[in-house]
Amino acid sequence: MAWEEDLFAVLDELEQQAEAAFGAERDAELADRSRSVYREVTLASRLMASVGAAVRLEVTGVGPVEGMLERVGEGWCLIGGSGQDWVVSLPAVTAVLGAGPRSVPEVAWSPVARLGLGSALRRIAEAGERCVVHLRDGTSYDVAPRRVGADFVDAVAGEGRPVLLALASVAAVQSR
Incomplete structure (x- = not known):
């Protein structure tokens, strides 16, 4: 069953990488939206x-x-x-x-x-x-x-x- 643990470890690591990439993309999108909205402040x-x-x-x-x-x-x-x-x-x-x-x-x-x-x-x-x-x-x-x-x-x-x-x-x- 060691191969199953290795597989789950690899999958967990891939999931963490995907979450980090999504978080970075979301942060960039929020920053871009914030700049876009602030452009309208007088x-x-x-x-x-x-x-x-x-x-x-x-x-x-x-x-x-x-x-x-x-x-x-x-x-x-x-x-x-x-x-x-x-x-x-x-x-x-x-x-x-x-x-x-x-x-x-x-x-x-x-x-x-x-x-x-x-x-x-x-x-x-x-x-x-x-x-x-x-x-x-x-x-x-x-x-x-x-x-x-x-x-x-x-x-x-x-x-x-x-x-x-x-x-x-x-x-x-x-x-x-």
């Missing part, structure tokens, strides 16, 4: 999962903006702290420090979170607050926003001079 969804965290954003035309991440919307976020609020346009963000490792898919966002940058600026205009609008090219305007159109902000600068600011050029809006 910066906004990562920030949405980090609401309530202290973050630092590097913003084109502005530099670093630090504070508590209070809200995230479609293409923008609200940073509060040190007595000032910042509405930051996400396309102007070049780096984020302090974001958590998770994300919240956009299908799970509340309807309010789906509002765009224009909606955030409309709230500032309705409140009649003065603010500093920083553009991506580094220029800034101390204005009182009056109305927000489809792709621009209608504001009044310094001595009552009207100014139209393209939403696509806005990097961040700083409260006064």
Whole structure:
């Protein structure tokens, strides 16, 4: 019966090799699927999962903006702290420090979170607050926003001079 034991030993070894090969193939497939799914994760969804965290954003035309991440919307976020609020346009963000490792898919966002940058600026205009609008090219305007159109902000600068600011050029809006 020694030949039967040898046969079973060979079969056991082959089975272990097959399990190892299957495990390696499965691990590679899972890693590939993980990369494929992660490809769909957006910066906004990562920030949405980090609401309530202290973050630092590097913003084109502005530099670093630090504070508590209070809200995230479609293409923008609200940073509060040190007595000032910042509405930051996400396309102007070049780096984020302090974001958590998770994300919240956009299908799970509340309807309010789906509002765009224009909606955030409309709230500032309705409140009649003065603010500093920083553009991506580094220029800034101390204005009182009056109305927000489809792709621009209608504001009044310094001595009552009207100014139209393209939403696509806005990097961040700083409260006064």
